Amino acid sequence: VTNYEQRMVAEVQLYWIIYNKCSLAKNDLVDTKLALEAWQREWMRLFNEPRSQFLQMGFHFAHLLAYCQSLKSPKSVMHSSILKEIVRHSRGIINLAIDTTDERTRHLTDHIYHILSFSALTLCRIVQTYEPNLRAASYEIAELDNLVFELINWLKSIGPPCHAAHILGEIVLTQFRKIRPNYFPTPQMVTISLTGNTEGILTDEELSFPADPSLMYSNFVGWEMFDMDAGESLWPEWARSDSDTDRPV
Structure with a gap:
């Protein structure tokens, strides 16, 4: 049995868990989490082999979606x-993609790009909604914004x-501009395609997508993340009890 065949079996089992457990309302x-831990124990040996990203x-996506x-x-x-776990899993997905880029990246199936877009939009929205709480927990907000912007360029x-x-990158960019309007990338974050733009990330003329890109991808898991008007309504209020805020996950 080859490494590829083992990875395919492992992925099918993982996505079966996602379908039956993580994606339920x-x-x-x-x-x-117990099901995911059992899956990880069974397939951990593959995590250190090629193409395990x-x-x-x-x-990471299974946990992120479940939360x-x-x-x-x-x-x-x-x-x-829970907020820390959401940040950790979102970061993990994005960094894995960027750090393992090779000549085969452009041939990946679309669901990988969807997972990345979902992670980026999740990160954008939790920063928008819980920025004071993230700052209180010593998160660097600029670092989180930069990571999303780096993924957009990627x-x-x-x-x-x-x-x-490319299409999903444009959609994430559209959302990012709306959710984080005061963000300006540092010089090293700006790619050649964006050089010289001093009005923000991109001008309105450079974005040709409809007002609600979610309509284009309504069958995606987590499609509501693509809703331009969702705002903070996607997320619950912050727990008021001190004892609740440190509840184990």
Whole structure:
């Protein structure tokens, strides 16, 4: 059995867990995490082998989606422990993609680019909603914004304008400009394609997408992240009890 064949079996099992547990509107977070831990124990040996980044990205995405779904409950509140996990998994996905880029990256299946876009938009929105709480927890907000901007440039560098990565990069950029309007990249963050733009990340004329790009991708898991008008309504209020904010996840 080859490494590729083992990875395919592992991915199928992982996405079966995502389908049956992580993506449910009312998921049991404890049960979901136990299922993911069992999967990880079974396939951990593959994590140190070539091309394992996609297993790792899927593993991060499973947790990220499970946390996001669990927060949709009407009675849910945001805890510092959950916020830290969301940041950790979002960062993990984005960094894995950027750090393992090679000549085969442009040939990846579209779902990988969707996972990356979902992670970036999640990071954007939690910074927008919980910025004071993140600062209180000693997060560098500029660093999180820079990471999203770096991913946008990475997506837009892949293939021609009709490539899925390029298209999703434009959509994430549109959202990023709206959610983080005061962000200006440092000189080293600006790519050649953006050099000379002093009015912001891109001008309105450079963005030719409709007002609500979510309509183009309504069948995606987490499509609501693409909704231009969702705002802070996607996320629950911050837990008020000190004891609750440190609840284990």
